[in-house]
Amino acid sequence: MPFDNSFAELPPAFYTRLMPTPLPAPYFVAASSKAASLVGLDPALLSQPDFVEVFSGNHVPPRSQPLSAVYSGHQFGHWAGQLGDGRAILLGQLNGPHGPMELQLKGAGMTPYSRMGDGRAVLRSSIREFLCSEAMAALGVPTTRALMLTGSNQQVIRETIESAAVVTRMAPSFVRFGSFEHWHYRGKQEELRILADYVIRDFYPELQSAENPYLELLTEVTRRTARMIAHWQAVGFMHGVMNTDNMSILGITLDYGPFGFMEAFDVDHICNHTDQGGRYSYANQVPVGHWNCYALANALLPLIQDKEAAEAALDGYIEAYGDKFDELVHAKLGLSTSQEGDRALFDAMFKLMHENHVDFTLFFRRLGELRLDVMDHDRNEADAPLRDLFLDRPGFDAWAVEYRARLRQEGSSDASRREAMHRVNPKYVLRNYLAQTAIEKAQNGDYTEVSKLLAILERPYDEQPENEAYAALPPDWASHLEVSCSS
Template sequence: MNLTGTAITADDLPLNNSFAELPPAFYTRLMPTPLPNPYFVAASGRAAGLIGLDARELANDDFVALFTGNEVAARSQPLAAVYSGHQFGVWAGQLGDGRAILLGDIATAQGPMELQLKGAGRTPYSRMGDGRAVLRSSIREFLCSEAMAALGIPTTRALMVTGASQQVIRENIETAAVVTRMAPSFVRFGSFEHWYYRDKPEELRLLADYVIKTFYPDLMDAPNPYQALLAEVTRRTARLIGEWQAVGFMHGVMNTDNMSILGLTLDYGPFGFMEAFDANHICNHTDQGGRYSYSNQPPVGHWNCYALGNALLPLIGDVDAAQEALDVYQPEFAQQIDALLHAKLGLATAQDGDRQLLDDMFKLMQENHVDYTLFFRRLGGLQVENPEQDAPLRDQFIDRAAFDAWAQNYRARLRQENSVDAPRREAMHRTNPKYVLRNYLAQLAIEQAQNGDYGGVSKLLAVLEHPFDEQPENESYAALPPDWAATLEVSCSS
């Protein structure tokens, strides 16, 4: 349904495109490249509802054609945007939408929502790429986008996935797919770097003014709107990465071209959720130096904000003013992660000694390779006065005595604030998910889909949409990964 209450069809998709109002230097207008005989894989009802669509209709041929790129809505102005970026800390020059095509945006009660086809064919920014995405990576992005949204973490969304039999060569021969992504904007840090490094101050200003006017209108009256923009983006980025760390999410490729100017999780490639805890875990097997390891995400986020600040410096006009904006990162991240970790432990107050309790906990988890998600979920069941009931939690540790010592200190801390078991458990279960997108769960759904059975994708999505609920009928989705999962590798290939 649209804002007037009428059903939306593929023919009358109410698209606008504010980004297309920028000068032609910012993008290339082009049509998607059709795929032969596309088919429906899965759709997100929650994402569809954001733009007034009925997910049940998305399996129809007209929507499949539209969101594969075989047909174009009458009001669409398809384009691929240009941007640049630092990749693994090295300036990579011009990049751009090498396989993504923006269809336009739809007005919603929360503001505009852009629709973008990822895998819709070659663009002028494809470089050596084929412009396609594969079924494997498209399913992963679809599931993780919606899983992150259900966890309450800022993210781009995924409307649906379509597939085709057309072969695509990656490490192996795979089949093509298209995922329809949604976000208020896909502008990135690298969008600003592009104009800075090309010494195009007017284009840099136009982009900044567009972002401020469209997405940060409250900043227009600031004494220095560009400084205010940098400070707000830095603040959002710090808070986002605090959310990642708290839930054990690893992005895998935190290049500046993958950093959202709105503070959203953007570009799901070789991501992963922490299982056996290792602060130095690298989820992207092509990241040989470990630049984007779990423990490096907070400082890399700060580094990326500095790259954005450098690009905005000609507009801000003063190094000290830019530095002042960037200085919000560390205290914002510290405040965010501290609040989230207190919530994960069911602590209602902050007290002296909490830092040591947390440090000891993570050291213990590291030494015992404890499953991150299961540990925090089961911690909610700990009873202050009944340590004999600790078995489900305690059995995760090889060194039981070390756990007992930490649990004794944790219980003492809970007693300091007169914590009551039942309400604390309920609060902890609202912040510690039971279900996350483990790599092996995604792999099982992908293998089913590659064999023509797409029910596993929809079933897994349904589980991940309620990550904090017990879902006793879906208990297997919360289990420790099987031994074969240790051999799974994810990379930048897609």
């Protein structure tokens, strides 16, 4: 593998060079063929012993320059000081058809930034990150990717004793908001400039000729972050730990710790059991994303040197989010035009969903089946699959009258609208109970469910009648599942 490593060309203060800690008797769990294609690897070879050794950290390719990066950040709104890659080791970059991708081993052992941790990841959380990375990519959400997952019988102590695992994740860069905060709060303006110049040169080259490239960097990152969060909201995804050290400078979803896809819709839902105050609830993701961009702006201000311009750049967040979310919701409802009154229609829909705790994914998928050409006396029966998601059926009926009127206003066709809506409203998402089932089988030595679930989630918009059970409402036992920051 012809590795390169542009991050390793930065001064030594930005990272620590170190070798991964070997994982005893590693074994292959799963790999993503779609991720492999991004770096020119043959997915059929990834299960072979040589690749298992490389992507467990037991053998380092000759051209790799392993390192762990330093960064800082705000965690749950409080300055946490120095953090860094506590269990992640960057191998380097591989070139692919869309440019270089960094490959990073998560769970590869202790680093100088492990902060009393053991540097390991467990099979449970690694399966969740592996599956969700690829599921989000299939949904069209900007995200890091997951190439491969390996495991070991080595014991790791969390709330209970679990087995270790390593997930190989990929991104053009793993630089975070907290990477800039680190140097700002240390008063290291030269290092701050070096990092900003590196990011602009390698990932935003179009900004190099700008009058104030650092201001333009803030402007573009703010826009990308806003659009990313609009994608999250539109698919019902909740990140769970939106700390500034988990925010990508590229505007892609980074660090899948405690996360969740909305099931019974509740705008105040908290997916992370550790988040007692609800800072990262579904409703708060939008303002917290804006807050995080302010934290980045504060770190970049010594380079930008224009507070008013920086504030103006941050103002673009609301517009970028609003425009993207409006576009996505119009598509989810099969509306090809924007009309006055659409916002009221959307607000009434979300309010009704919230009050009835309607399953988020099923609602939008079944909405695509709603027909215009239904006689009044047949309407309740025709709407039953969608209508029965609501306890307040009269409330749904009233909203459906308004929705049908809006569809007729633009001459909507049932067949073409259904096809269009099914292209943007997934049938399959990574529900917690599906992940838990795959995890429990894997913990008993059966890894087939991980690969099967991956294959289903790679085609989230397809009907897949043979996998209908994976689109069902969660079983009763799933209501007791909790995810937290422990991994």
